[in-house]
Amino acid sequence: MIPVDDLVARVKEYNPRTDAAKLRLAYEYARKVHEGQFRRSGEPYIVHPVAVADMLARQHLDDSTIITAILHDTVEDTEATHGDISKMFGEEIAGLVDGVTKLTNLQLSSTETKQAENFRKLFMATSKDLRVVLVKMFDRLHNMRTIKSLPLEKQARKSRETMDIYAPLAGRMGMQGMRDELEDLAFQVLNPEQRTAIIRRFLKLREKAGNVIEKIYEDMVAELTDNGIEAEVIGRAKKPYSIWRKMEQKEIGFSRLSDIYGFRVITSNEMDCYRVLGAIHHRWRAVPSRFKDYISQPKQNGYRSLHTTVLGRDGKRVEVQIRTRAMHDVAEAGVAAHWAYKDGQRAENPFAVDPQSWIAQLAEHFEASADDDEFFEAVKLEMYPDKVFCFTPKGDVVKLPRGATPLDFAFAIHTRIGSACVGAKVDGQRVPLWTQLRNGQSIEIITAEGQSPQATWIDIAVTGKAKSAIRRALRAENRSRFVKLGRELARVAFEQVDKRVTEKALTTAAQRLGLGRDSEELLARLGSGEIVARRVVEILYPELSEYRGDEIETRRAVIGLSPDQNWDRGPCCQPVPGERIVGITRPGRGVVVHAIDCPCLVEFEDEMDRWIDLRWHSGPHAAVHPSAFDITLSNDAGVLGRICTLIGEQKANISNLVFVDRKPDYYRMRMEVELSDTEHLHRVMTALEAESNVAAITRYRAGIDA
Template identity: 70%
Template structure:
């Protein structure tokens, strides 16, 4: 365990003005609070907070962060309290320790819904003070370095959580070194055989070709010296997990991988960076499509560097990153560079971005929204690589890899995205699902009255576009559901001899715990609420509190005990309609609707008529009714029709086309329903759909009863 004086010395190296007394007091306090506690390895527990503090000194963080690291487990694991830490070390440190404690208690690999909620809490804590997540990441890094002492199942759970959440988060915040180490430590737990295999192949490669890194580094230095450029050159083999991921993504064997070595050239000035690029491209052949200039187009986390891949010594491809010293500090520390100290003062690195900007934007965009939607978009934001495209005016639009013209449109403005009908890329009309590439010019074509399509959700990749599309679809669906709900409510009220007034709906909404009458109608229209429940809430005396289920095998009254029955195919009567039975010798009773034209042929045979009525109660949805539907001949219309019927909790038992025209199709849809109210709900839902030209109940008088 690092001694307190050694820890203070580490801080003093970059911050001569450090409050050594306060760090010493925090060290002694943490040691006392954790006295007698041990880790799974048997070592004193306090060695862990000290190790976390030491990791933060590598990032040159302020005293408050170092002290928070020393105390980060005291509130959770000891008798210490928020009030005591505040009194001893100040409100700022107490808030930071409390924030880290809350993050530690979040279960980010629980059930999807709980994970979504906890992810939002994680980002809210980060938006208050980013140092909370810097301490938490250092905490996770040390835990992963010492994970072998845990039970195998717990190792696997921690490693998966690290791979899925903490490593991408570190990468999104620009802390690439931490991302790579976290990934590799997790990879070692999750797939030790694959990692060991890659390491063995590296050893074999070194035996065959010698120290490639040393040779190529020397080659680059020699070229730079020849041109009189002062710069530092470093080389390294890429991490096993990075290589494994490339093998999986590109479906290549290890022997076919090219750029498994990476080199960095750290220059004095930005101008020197471009001079170095020229020298390298003159000396070695550049690999097409592998050049990225993040100096002129920085990443959103502040990362700046020139990337190029060249065919180096013996034809081996190597990646070279070129940047200045200040750019390198941001590349290594990421957002931590915003908090780092040098010579006792906060380092003024011009390339360090405000770390709260991305988090604040993200949390504001989904404020009060759906937790699952927030989780989905956070993960999208964390895993992105980027492409840079141009508007027709030459403005740069930064998008994640895989973005489409729709993403581009929404990046400009939500209004542009919502009204997008097409796009031109480099002057050529392209489908909206086209994946954009670096440097392309994109022109968005819009049209008044255009609305986002549901299929766009699967096309776009940015959180902003997905959120805007979902909102538009919800608003559009809501208007349709409100209209449908109003009609269903009107019918239900009239069925019980009541008027469907605004006051009645407001009262029902209040009784059912719904915000207002509009929301009530929307829920009725979307089948989340049945109109009968509204009647029950207002007039319980009109509806039996406990509606009995009607036996589907015997849903009518008036038959003899031994009489069989069936519904007439010509009129397909359903519960709620007046009915009559006609007896057939040897076939039992056929049930007709009272207004069925087929009954005319039995007018002079009164002895065959049977007085019947449907039993009261809730009928099963087993009564098939034919619907005659005319729909527009457009993509996706039939799917929407089926979805609308399904939303009304009705089953489609058969479907066939009877007429096909260039612009419209006519089809007969067989739907299984409960009663007339259920039928009316389905008909109203279909009538409200703009792609449905006509819908009616289909009765075939020529069909045999």
């Protein structure tokens, strides 16, 4: 355990005016009330809060925050009360300890459906003083560093929670170093094999190429010296999780991953940052589209730096971050830099963000988003770094998630502009609406009077705001058609369980789905594909929606997996029982099952260690395997109803339906039908092909032009 004298000495190094007596009092009080309590590792419990306090002292935090860290578990785990803390240490510290206690008691979940709720709780709970969440963050960091003493199940749960909640929050607060460490510690628990494999491959690469970091460091220092620039150069290899994430995002093997080295250049002033950039680009070739200027366009958490990627020695990509010492302090400490002390005084860092205005801005932004999709999109934009920044013709910045399109840009400006969009220009050139936007592009939206959202826009849009607006417009414009289609889908689904669609049944289902008692709204959402008819049946008749008899359970339908491996069907090829299949392992996320002829398998040809030979279990399978069809129908009255009836007669359920194109004489739609096996697939296709109003039907597979 860290002795109290060592903790006090560490604080005095940066704050000679610290109240040492108060720190010692907090230390002794916490030791006394935690007497007899032990951690899972067998250590006295007091080791943990003192370690958290020491970590905060290394960030040069104020006395109140450090004392709060020492006391943060007293009210939660001992006989101590809020009144006791207030009487001995003052109301400020008592309030901070109370905030940490409430934050600890929040029921946070790492499931995606709870993410928005989690972040709302976090921000609302810390809106009074961000130091509460700072203590909680370092509390979690120390717990992750010592997680090996916990049972395996609890290790996994805590690690998922860390990966999904605390690591993104650290990143949003500008504490990138903490985020990297939290992610890597969680990765070590959730996917130890992949982490070990990456470390092993990295060591082999280093053995083969020598110490590349040292060589590039020497080259960089020499170049800066030749240009008369004084700067500190720091080189490092990326952490295993960062490397793994890039491999997953780009879907490439380690051997094809190039930019695994990073360097920071720290200068004395802002002008030298740009001089360093010029020297580096003069010496090495810059990688196109990999330059970002966060000095002229800082992040909301105060982060400022120049980012560039160049081709260093032997053509290896090297990421370089260039910033001043003050910018570096903010980059390391994030919003915590606001409380940092230096030479006994609160450091006046011009780049540190005022945490109160920061939290107020986030809280106001989140509260303004009433729509669930829009709110969660706002959360993801704020919490995750995968963003692009584009400009309006007037120079205003619009922030969007990576992969966003001009359509998302239009709706981000205003719903009216998005709804009237007929085209877009990117950097002066006309582009399709599905074009993915990149950082720094200038976007001009072309509108036309009388234009309204199209059904195909749902697949183009990425942001929750755009998708919600499009769905609302489509529901309003096509409500009567959707209600009619929804009624037909409901009829077929109910008939499969020998039930009739009644107004009472629909009203009850609507109420249980959170739609009030509006049966028409339920039918409209069924018709628009937002709710699946099978879901309505399951809600009303759970005992009938379960498959019985000798049907093979879905979870054991595939042979060739180990007992602890989970599997999912590849969304690209949607294999069904009876087809030849192969599995591709996803580190930490089970196995994806692909049809043997799936074009996506080409991407894994150089990673044969991830392939698993699989086959379907012989015997009857439940009709729960969705498969998509592209169908072209004549635009005649009653055709769609007959198609739904045909599919129902084949004992298949329609799980989704989207109109792809609509013409006066024909229209094309993509229909997803739940099937049991290849025989069932052929029966359904044969029945549809025999229908005179069906002009064409093909099985749809993502990435293949139907």
